[in-house]
Amino acid sequence: MKNKINISLLSFIFILFLNYNVLAAEPAGNTAPDIYGKAAITVDMQTGEIIYEKNSDIRVYPASTTKLLTAILLDKNRKQNDTLTYTKGAKVQPESSINKDIHSISVGDTLSAKDVMNGLLMYSANDMAYVIAENLSKDSNSFAEKMNEYVKKLNLKNTHFVTPNGLHNPEHYSTAYDMSIIAREAFKSLWIRNTMGTYQATIKTASGLALPIKNTNKLLGKDGCIGGKTGYTIPAGRCLVAIYNRNGKQILGVVMNSIYDPEDTYVFNDMEKIINWSYSETPVILYKKDSIIGKQFIKYRPLHFIGPYINLEVPVKVKDNVTYYANDLNKKELRKDIKLSNINSKALKGQVPLGDLAVKERDSSKTYKIYSALPKQELLKKSIPVYLKTLLLILICGLAIKIIYKKISQSFR
CATH class of the missing domain: 3.40.710.10 (DD-peptidase/beta-lactamase superfamily)
Structure with missing residues (x-):
């Protein structure tokens, strides 16, 4: 009987402890004030x-x-x-x-x-x-x-x-x-x-x-x-x-x-x-610092000014907390716009910003820099075939030029 009481008591304390932890984990919240103004x-x-x-x-x-x-x-x-x-x-x-x-x-x-x-x-x-x-x-x-x-x-x-x-x-x-x-x-x-x-x-x-x-x-x-x-x-x-x-x-x-x-x-x-x-009031965190906020489909030319494009699915992240104030207007109207402005190898490697994230509400707009989270090996893997094809093309062109030059030289002898 004594053992049963002890077990029940321990169970009660354990359940109470769990409930306390759950309650403690929930934020207290900051209830908006009730006012007389309409x-x-x-x-x-x-x-x-x-x-x-x-x-x-x-x-x-x-x-x-x-x-x-x-x-x-x-x-x-x-x-x-x-x-x-x-x-x-x-x-x-x-x-x-x-x-x-x-x-x-x-x-x-x-x-x-x-x-x-x-x-x-x-x-x-x-x-x-x-x-x-x-x-x-x-x-x-x-x-x-x-x-x-x-x-x-x-x-x-x-x-x-x-x-x-x-x-x-x-x-x-x-x-x-x-x-x-x-x-x-x-x-x-x-x-x-x-x-x-x-x-x-x-x-x-x-x-x-x-x-x-x-x-x-x-x-x-x-x-x-x-x-x-x-x-x-x-x-x-x-x-x-x-x-x-x-x-x-x-x-x-x-x-x-x-x-x-x-x-x-x-x-x-x-x-x-x-x-x-x-x-x-503390703003709500929309995206945490260093979190992935989505993916962007990007056409990228590994050789910059020449050669073919490759298609990349680039995860993008923010390096700061992205915040907004939670109110009824923002629940309905908050907009998130991504603008890519810097598509080059450094940006795709995450060394410099890839573009901006604008969090907008009516006439307000806050801008955050976004960065590529694309694995370096992925960029290299996609780029190598382009490099090889371009190198092969250069070699073929070089060989063709050499043959043409040889024929031209022979015709003037």
Whole structure:
């Protein structure tokens, strides 16, 4: 009886040990955060890789994040010291305007383009968007045409703008993904970057007004946030674009249609969640370092410029880990393209790269060098018959030339 108990106990411990090892071998995983925003995305600013996404292709109303494109057009068409005129269209804009919230501005008063950009991006002033629209175009409708021309230039399929400030219109829409492209484009401008990263400023008009403003982005300067753009309308919900820099790695986040509460915290909490998760997320290894990723069928001429070709089935490998971020978009859209650019003996022997492997997702592409893993004896085995045939041909040609030369010489005697 005692022996049976001991055996049962040992069996239980053994099974427990096996189960522990199995569980320990499984990675814990890094579960993507659940947020209130209806749509969201994070993107590696350097590579363009999508790290996190939630409904990033559904159409939503962008509210004042629209002003990023308005800012791009101001940057493209005016200099900071240029003068802009306060217009009738600007005067009638609702709250979240300098004119309505801080101090009345007269139609015809003038401001520097720099101050208008400050009001647009820092305070998210609706009237400053119309100052830009009506100074750069004859009216806001003409400016909307310019906006949509730029949208086409960026190859955005799900964005259409009607107003320069993003106030609600059923035909004014975008997606989290498209807004990430617009934000990345905006961030290329030093003027826009500096403006988004400024805490407070004073807008001055030619009539003598001095109007202090503060940045509406509550995350600015916190945990690496270096800029962004807020937005809100009732149909759009709370929207936010934010750019972070932590230890030299820049990540862009977009949250659309989050909740607006009296303390205005939900959208900022959403952003912090997806950004923190994105910085901790580890890319998935698609191909391990030094692994064979497939075979390429190559026509190779052993004698380079002359002689016949031989057909080779060449295993190709990578010398670095090939990685990507696992998300729903990449599961459907990740593409792997191999381009051979260096077919010679050194490349076939693996001494130099044979070509490149491009791992693509939408507008992002990471390139890795690929190398031949063809056994040296295989290349030699395939090449020897060509060498022998060519040598035989040379000998026959040499003999024929010798005979012809001999006959020619005899005819002149």
